[in-house]
Amino acid sequence: MHEKETKLSQYRNRLPEFLRRLFSKKQETRPPKIGLALSCGGAKSLAHVGVLEVLAKNNIPIHAISGSSMGAYIGALWATGHSVEQMIELAEQMQDPTTLRKLADPVIPPIKGVFYGHKVKTHLSHSIGNVNFEDLDRKLLVIAANLDTYERVVFRQGSVLDAVHASCAMPGIVVPVEVNGMRCTDGGVVDPVPVGALHKFTDVDYVIAVSTIPTIAEIDTHISATETAKEDKEEIAPWWRSTLSKLGSKINPAAPGNMIDNLRRSLRASQIRMAHDSCLRADLTIHPVSKGAQWHEYDRFEHFIALGREKATSALPLIRELLEPIPVKTDDSSTQEPMVGERVA
Secondary structure, eight states, X not given: OHHHHHHHHHHHHXXXXXXXXXXXXXXXXXXXXXXXXXXXXXXXXXXXXXXXXXXXXXXXXXXXXEEETHHHHHHHHHHTTOOHHHHHHHHHHTTSHHHHHHTOOBOSSOSSOSBOOHXXXXXXXXXXXXXXXXXXXXXXXXXXXXXTTOOEEEEOSSBHHHHHHHHTOOTTTBOOEEETTEEEEOGGGTOSSOHHHHHHHSOOSEEEEEOOSOOGGGGSSHHHHHHHHHTTTTOSOHHHHHHHGGGOTTTOXXXXXXXXXXXXXXXXXXXXXXXXXXXXXXXXEEOXXXXXXXXXXGGGHXXXXXXXXXXXHHHHHHHXXXXXOEEOOOHHHHTSOOOTTTTOO
């Protein structure tokens, strides 16, 4: 009896040591991979530059970027190694109306679009260069719309310049861009805030959406919707209006109530709702929405960048929560059956 009690006592003494050894093994972890989904929005999307500036200054690592239209261009600048300072210099160059005017290559008569877009592509090439997605050290997804099949095109191979050119081809304004046999137009038509593309085509753990598009709340009532719509009434750049006004209000496609104006406003209505749904799929959304601003006001680049900087700074506490190390699965855990509902795609 005494011998049995001695053995039990020995087991009791050993148990704490065993447990200490069991739980003293440190769980292996890794830094999270964060993706950034950048919205369309013309000059207003220069707010993305302000967001990138705050993330860089606070050592927030970005693993991948997806972008539509202007968001695709800024994403391409990031992916090709441009600093925030260089992006600001490029934005400053666009503030001169004569610079925009030089990019105009009118289609006469304006059947497939108002401008060919060849000069825009040449302008984009000066900053993006001749580089393929496969050559990039950073992950980039560029979104466009296939007009023939209605598909969302997610460019991740081939020429970055061709992809960005296609993503920036504003419907009704710029002639559709042909890439690999596809007639492509603005990525904002199918995916104005491309959150889902990051989830599907990259290995990111979290997605931060940056949307310069008005929210559902801003059109939730008739009064708020009316105010939001007022901001879009003069969305045709002055130098475009002066060029097209020569056609006369009856046949000018961009005149209020005419073809391009109706197309643009219809697109805007759908974009607000698509952007809302996309942002619901993000882990965090930053909304640098500039009220009363127009997409062509590149002379206000400092305002847009400052707004992005402000909104990103306010979101920093939530962004830092996404930086918690993620446990690395061991070989044993990887062979186990996943729990119900885990990582359902």
